[in-house]
Amino acid sequence: MSINRPAVTALAAAFCLLTAACGASSDDRASAGTAEAAASKTGYPVTLDNCGEKETFTKAPSRVVVMNGASVAEVSTLLALGLGDRIVANQQGYGRSEVPGRAAAVKKLPTGNIKLNDAYDIPREAMLGLRPDLVLSVTTYGFDQRNGFATRDQLRQVGANSYVSPQGCDDDPSKMTVADSYQLLRDMGKIFNVSDRAEKLIAASEKNIAAVSKNVEGEKQPKVMVLFSNMSMGSSDFGSVLANGIVNDILAKAGGANAFSDTTKATFADLSKEKVAATDVDAVVVISYNDPDPAAYAKKLLKEFPQWPAAENNTYVTLSDSMYLGPSNDLAVQKVARMLHPDAF
Structure with missing residues (x-):
């Protein structure tokens, strides 16, 4: 059987390497080999x-x-x-x-x-x-x-x-x-x-979240309001209420659901005070963005809407970076789940 062209090319290349007969100096080849080895060792280039x-x-x-x-x-x-x-x-x-x-x-x-x-x-x-x-x-x-x-x-x-x-x-x-x-x-x-x-870090986070989700599996999902404290982001009274995004995934993994996810497809809901008052809110998550006392804001909010189940039961938690994109979402899942389902832990 005749040798195909790719095989001939490969053999020719091997011959060139052995005899230094293909135009490249030994220094050139050594340099190229060193660079290739270094790239393999360091993991670069990365695209x-x-x-x-x-x-x-x-x-x-x-x-x-x-x-x-x-x-x-x-x-x-x-x-x-x-x-x-x-x-x-x-x-x-x-x-x-x-x-x-x-x-x-x-x-x-x-x-x-x-x-x-x-x-x-x-x-x-x-x-x-x-x-x-x-x-x-x-x-x-x-x-x-x-x-x-x-x-x-x-x-x-x-x-x-x-x-x-x-x-x-x-x-x-x-x-x-x-x-x-x-x-x-x-x-x-x-x-x-x-x-x-x-x-x-990923493996540890996944393990922590899986353990929490298993504990709250099958439990009723309370309706949760998630918002930034003392921050105005819209034209209405409640423009810093999160309706979609990573917070909803965190709530779901913690055995809860966003009380305002159906109000918009955007990340933030721009809500009137009347809409907020008419919604049954079982729990509140207040996210602090450079607010030194988010708990004070949470208590003020619950006092403003005493008809909420969250107000009747004083059910709230204050969080910060773990509720956002980043490496610590498992901490938010744990803290929210313990607030919503304390008997599961």
Whole structure:
């Protein structure tokens, strides 16, 4: 049987390697072999398809800028992975955290000492002046030139990669789930070559959530109101009520349901006081965003609507970063489940 062309080509290549007869010097071949071995050892290059754009990393980023975006997902994920020393400027922070020491760790991070724009975020020229090699944003909003931000192309021109967190490509996190928190961890794990750390965090979170969900399986699902404390985000009295997004997945895993999920398809519901008063609310989750006393807000809310079962039973819990995209959703599931189903634990 004759040898086919691919086999001939392979044999010729092997002959060239053995005899140094194919035009490349021994130094060239040694260099190429060393580079290939190094790439295999370090895990680079890494290419991610992020919001339709290819982002290639040839090494672990060392000058990371974390944009605000009313998020703590990105900075919390980096800290959970032990990557805080890579951050040269961070604009994220809830002021509180369910993870001991995290709020203090976030506060200690450098901010870049820059003047923020009207959106409390980093304008284009200041961003470029930070000389980042990676910029993180929770949505594409942070890379929109109409908002005065550096675009992804502009960042690429100065040698910086960029990354938009899961479900942030269309600036609408209404479909976000806990799985997106895991995806963020995995992506950061790949980018920084710490996938082993990311997978350990994911496995622990999945185990914790599974145990909670098993305890509350078959229980009646109380109706829960989830909102940010002392924050106005809409035109009505209750514009900071969350109707969709990752909070609904957390509630479901904790044995509850969102009392206002049917009011809109958007992330936030813009509710009138009359609508809120007419809804049976069994429990309240208050999310603190730089609010030093969210419990006071929760008590005021329950006093305002004494007809709620939540008010009659004083059923509320205050949380912060664990209710958002990030590495600590299992803590929110545990705390919400214990509030809703105390006899199950």
